[in-house]
Amino acid sequence: MIFFLRFTKFLTSLVLAALVAGLGVAAAYGTKWARELPDYRELDSLTRQLGAETKVFARDNTPLGSLIPKIGEQAISRTIVNLNEISPFMVAALIANEDRTFFQHYGLDPRGIARQFQRLARGDKVQGGSTLTNQLVKNTLLLDEYKMAQTPDRKIKEWMLSMQVERSFTKEEILQNYLNAIYWGDGGPVELYGIHSAAQAYFRTTPKNLTLAQSVYLTTLVPSAGRYFDYKTNRTTYMKPVLTRMVADGWITQAQADAAWKEKLQPRGWQVQYDASGNIVTAKLVDRKAKELKAVTTTRAPHFMGQVESELVRRFGREKVYGSGGLRVYTTLDPKIQNAVEQTSRETYYGYMTAQGQALPYGSTLAAVIIDPFTSEVLGMIGQKLVGNEPPADWNNAAQGQRQVGSTIKPLLYTAALEKGATQFTRMADQKWCTRDPGSKGGWYCPQDYEGIQTNRVMTIREGLDKSLNLVAIRVAEYVGLDTFFNKLKLLGVPPNDGTSWAAALGAVETTPVKLAAAYAPFVNGGLYRPPRYITRVTTARGEVLYDAANDTKLPTRVWSPQIAYVGLDMIRGVVNDLDDAQAGLAQRARLDNWPVAGKTGTTNGITDGSKDLWFVGTTPLYTGAVWVGKQQSGEMPKRYYSGWVSAPIWKRMMQLSHKDLTPRDFPPPPAGVYYGGTPDKGILPEVNAAMVDRSYLTRDPRQGIEEELPQAPRYRETSYASASSGTDPRTVVIDIDKTTGKIATEFTPPANVVQRRVDIEQLPGYAPDSNPQPLRDEQADPDAVKLVRSQVGGTPVPNETQSSSPQQNQKP
Incomplete structure (x- = not known):
């Protein structure tokens, strides 16, 4: 007996010691996990950050589309809605199916927690959150840390955060955040998150208009979106019990449940026949993709939109772009120019080149871009060959594809020679040339002319560039020197690779078509380089200005002096106009x-005799553009395809469409210090009158003595086209804009909202104000504030609020 008592005492002490040790370990882990908890107050902004759309507009304020955020590499579709924009049936069905005690608990379900500990004791995996609050925390606050992994520490943190959320948020706020955050299945190009996307994908309706039957169906997909693919089992096994629970819990009547069961529900992609009692006769999934949603609300200029998104994220960060309701982004894209570029791409066919051109080698693709040479604003862009109305591949060859530029680099080299002192009359030999180069085969670099044919003549550099x-x-x-040339390339945004x-x-x-177009813009604008720009203005959804290019x-x-830039332009005008095929x-x-x-062709050679890249980069007085043709995976194209026969005609066609209905004009006149010196070679170029520079106008100062304004405090400035002759742009006019409406300011616009903008004259109708503007409201002073002021100065008593708003006092005399 004594032994038994001693053993019992020992066993009790052992159990108590183990319990105390267990509690100590639990307390230590609990303290550690508590320190690692994310801030529960971020819940509201986080659900919006995961799904807020940023709306993007063209330069004429027409919508281009909306940028959709991503989770990892997967785009998602989520539109935030308020609880009062959701059908009451949807809320009731969700609670009845997922968390029947939602309005009674404080974030935790004791019976659910007991089940979790039983699973842990058996060594089983812990399951998902048992309350709506648990699931909301898992899908938002803990999503980045655990990526839906089922681990004990995630479950403990989930419970801790759920209690914090329940203390700080109302049940309505929790429901609203849950319905905006939960996953509802695969939408094809996007994942479906939130009730708005679910209603659109499965029934092409809004959350507000969901019927009871539709609400119950969507509720059954929350635990497993894969139930969509077995409608018959889902209806009998899951939908029927949900309706039964809704009746039992008092959410609906039995008559409503019976009517919902008899509703002839047709989820997208399914063809279902019912009998009179609501039972399924036949159910067939006829289109698995019918519930898919697009990643962007419109397919206008998808490659341009991709560049806009990258620029926004770089400038503001993902949280700003997709959080707090998203942004409103006004871009440089000109719909007319974009349409011209797209039409040209669709018209270009695959086949052997002809005199008319616009023929692509089989297996190749293309990229094209047009910019404003005076601002470097991107006006139109495509990054792939377009085929009919099919969406193009995602990769943007116009802005992402780094390709060797071939002979399109030569105008930049020759202009550097002009700056050093050469003229278009300067002569160079077209003869064999070699230099030691450890990186070349045999230690020597010996370039050749095309197909190894050389004239062995001494010729002017104008003829050398023409050919x-x-x-x-x-x-x-x-003559220029590689260091000098490379420094110029860096200033022009096309730096050479290391070791070149x-x-x-x-x-x-290597560079991209859009960057190469920007490098050619200084030929037109007087020698100034600006990097390509896609965005003119960014505001929040509430109208707060985050960025304005005018500021x-x-x-x-300054890369070239105006004089050198003009002579460089004259040389590439010669490339286009001096010679014909013969x-x-x-x-x-x-x-x-x-x-x-004015412009230049460019071709890069493959390992064999085939070409890898076919270029044409050129400019008119209004627009500068680049066209690249090549294989997506950088393979070689067939022989006998030339850039002048492939890329140049494509460039011509897109410029024809872009200049349609515009009055032709010439390039700006030459600046002071430029004169025409006659033909550089009467035998070869008898009709050419080459531009020359009076060297007395050039100084060591790279800005050539021109006064340029230094940066001052931010202010609105006219930054558009500046002609060398007039200093103004005949295509544009400066107008007063109401920044809250984007329209011309009126007498009702508060002075603080008026800003000046330079706009194209052709676009003025789009800025017309409302024909019936509403005057500002008359507002009454706060009676309590007036009473306080008068009491402080000893004034007369103020009438009470009822009197001050009486009809008699507000009547006109």
């Missing part, structure tokens, strides 16, 4: 009937 002769270009590079040597002078430099104080980079001309297929054109 794109490599041996002339390499001697120009030797003499091959860079012939085009072994940008960053000056453009004279070995390369770019005559880029000529426009009524508009002057």
Whole structure:
């Protein structure tokens, strides 16, 4: 007996010690986990951050679409709605199915917690949150940390956070956040999050208009969205019990449940036949993709939209772009120009090139971009060959594809030679040239002209550029110096790769079409480089201005003097106009009937005789554009496809459409210090009158003595086209804009809301104000404030609130 008592005492002490040790360990882990908890107050903003849409507009304020956020690499579709915008049936069905004691508990279900500990004791996996609050926490506050992993520490944190959320948020707020955050299945290009996306995907309706039957169906998909693929089992096994529970809990009457059961429900993609009692006769899934939603609300300019999104995230961060209701973004895209670029791409066919051009080698794709040379605003962009109305591939060759530029680099090299002192009359030899180069085969770099044919003549550099002769270009590079040339390329936004040597002078430099177009813009605008720009203005959904390009104080980079830039422009006008096919001309297929054109072809060679990249970059007085043709995976194209026969005609067609209905004009007149010196070679170029620079106008100052404004405090400035002759842009006018409406300001616009904007004259009708503007409301002073002021100064008593608002006092005399 004594032994038994001692054993019992020992066992009791052991159990108590184990219990105390267990409690100590639990307390230690609990303290650790409590310190690791995210801030529960972020719940409201987090649900909005995961799904708020940023709306994007073209330069004429027409909508381009909405940017949809992503979870990982998967785009999601989620539109935030308020609880009063959701059918009461949906709320009732959700509570009846997922958390029948939702309005009684404080975030935890004791019976559910007991079940979790039983599973842990058996070594089973813990299951998902048993209350709506638990599930909301799991899908928002703990999503980034655990990625839906089922672990004991996640479950404990889930319970802790649920109690904090229940103390700080009302039940209505929790319901609203839950319905906006929960996952509802695969929507094809996007994942379906939130009740708005679910209602759209499965029934093409709004949450407000969901019927009882539709609400019950969507509720059954919350635990497992895969139930969509077995409608018959889902209806009998899951929908019927939900209706039964809703009646038992008093949410609906039995008559309502019977009517819902008899509703001939047709989820998207299903063809279902019912009998008179609501039972399924046949059910067939005829279109698995019928419930899919698009990642963007419109397919307008998807590659441009991608660049806008990248720029927004870089500038503001994802939380700002997708949080707090999203942003309102006003972009540089011109719908007319974008349509021209897209139409050109669709018209371009696959086949052998002809005199008319616009023929692509089989297996190739293309990219094209047009910018405003005076602002570098991107007006139109495509990154793939378009085929009918099919959506293009995601990869944007116009802005993401780094490709070698070939001979399109040569105008930049020759202009550097002009700056150093060369003229269009300067002569270089088209003869063999070699230099030691450890990176080249055999330790020597010996470039060749196209197909190894050289003239062995000494010629002007104008002729050398017209014919794109490599041996002339390499001697120009030797004259300029690689360091000087590379520094210019850096200023123009197309820096050479590390380790690049003499091959860079012939085009072994990688960049994108949009950046190369921006590098050509200084030829037109007087020598100033600006990086490509996609965005003009960004506001919050409430109208707060976050960015306005008109306030940008960053000056453009002076790369060339106006005189040197103009002579460089004259040289690339020669590339297009000096020679025809019989004279070995390369770019005559880029000529426009009524508009002057300047530009340069470019081709890069493959390992065999095939070409890898076909380029044309050119400009008119209004627009600068680039076209690239090549294989997506950088493979070689067939022989006998030339950039002048492929890319130049594509460029010509998109410019024809872009200039349609516009009055032709010439490039700006030459600046002071430029004169025409006649033909550089009477035998080869008898009709050419080459531009020359009076060297006395040039100084060591790279800005050539021109006074340029230094950055001051932010203010609205006119930043558009600045002609060398007039200093104004004949296409535009400055108007007063009401920044809250985006329309022309009226006498009712508060002065604080008036800003000045330069807009295209053709777009003025789009800025017309409301024909019936409402005057500002007359507002009465706060009676309590008036009473307080008068009591402080000893004034007369103030009439009470009822008197001050009486009809008699408000009548007109």
